[in-house]
Amino acid sequence: MAHLTVNFFSDTLGMAREMEVLLPEGVKAGAKTLFLLHGMSDDQSAWMRQTSIERYAAAKNLAVVMPFGGLGWYTDMHRGLDWFSFLTKELPGLCRRMFPLLSLRREDTFAAGLSMGGYGALKCGLRAGDVFSRVAALSGGLDAYDCATNIGHLGSPAYWEDVFGPAEGIAGSFNDLFRAAEEAAPRPDVFLWCGTEDFLYEQNVRMRDHLRALGYPAVYSEGPGDHSWVHWDREIRRAIEWLVPGEGA
């Protein structure tokens, strides 16, 4: 793998940002690409530093793009920046221009993430299904309303209002992934994993049931564990095996 640290300017965000990119060396063109999203309080370097993502991706000739998402929940914020537009509208084109070996095709374009990034990844699949075909959420904060109202330790009410707008408006909105699952077209393939001791476990069970009721081909698994990297390092490897089965490209 080639590991690239990229400083670039985002027109959508109106500021310069950094991202980490892994490019397979064994591929001439059409590389499958995973957009891999960090969680709250982390940055674009977290996946490289906390897991063996490079080794897992190399085994599959999978390109990986790790952008910065701030504390923006990969959402076009009520008061803040347009992180979702950046991620789904600007970044894929920017990466494909910059790295011509990346595939342009939906079926080769994936998203995954943990916690806030799990929300972002599932949202990529449900609200930008023309770009992403398969998405994986690990320990995802999948219920925006529940995160904003009931899980107090993640941020103040003012913070959550900046992200998603007034709490009472979240249900049924663009940012509500339960609604998004009902409206998605085309539908993505979904991979969910959550630890049974995770404070987000309940949300993941509900999303699993919701997706199954809607007839999604959702792969769900859980296991003993809390909200920590030891599980994400293991589960991202399983998610990549699911994204790119067998020997890889």
Next chain:
Amino acid sequence: MALIRLRAFSEALGMAFQAAVALPEGRKGPHPVLWLLHGAGEDYMSWFRNTGIERLAVRRGLAVVCPDAQLSMYEDMRHGQRFFTHIADELPELLGRMLPLSGAREDNFVAGLSMGGTGALKLAIRRPEKYAAVGCLSAGYNNYRFHEPQPGTMRERRYRLVYGPEGPDRADEALLKEVERVAESGAAPRIYHACGSEDMLLRNARIAKELFGSFEGNPFSYTYRERPGRHNWDFWSDCVPEMLEFLLQK
């Protein structure tokens, strides 16, 4: 402009390497490329940290690649690693696959300062089919002749590691023959050459000037500039706009 710091494995070096690449953003490639070489004691980030090269290049739609050559004199070292092969042959192939860089000769330029200026001349003379033009700052085609290293110094050790016990003279002779061959080939790269009049390598630069400027009809479109300046980033930074102008002229 996007600035990329890239790490990957080099077969030529037998180890991981780093390089920095500035890419024009918002344009579709493939982009013309300036291969920009650092001096002894510097690394792949030195040009970006000490000059406005990123800003000046993007204005012209030019990508800039800065490889890392350690203290190799841009040679395949006698005792060490194959940096010439890495930079002249391996990197263009590897990066050309990953990034929107043009492989066309008319879109490829090589330049450098001090050890990198000598390196740039060497790359262009040994691979004239690859580069349309070359820029050499504060150097000649060798950098030791009037600047003999004292025995036991770091500089002496550097030359021995690169060239072996007999020193650089033989490599020099081979290069001079190549210069004549390229000059007569009808497809010589254009050369921009500049040195500060207070530079410790001025005599080396002037020797190179006599060589490249001596050919009938000036096949290298050889252009030499000497103006007040020393062996430092003030001089090199000041040279950049004129050098880019020369390299990119049609």
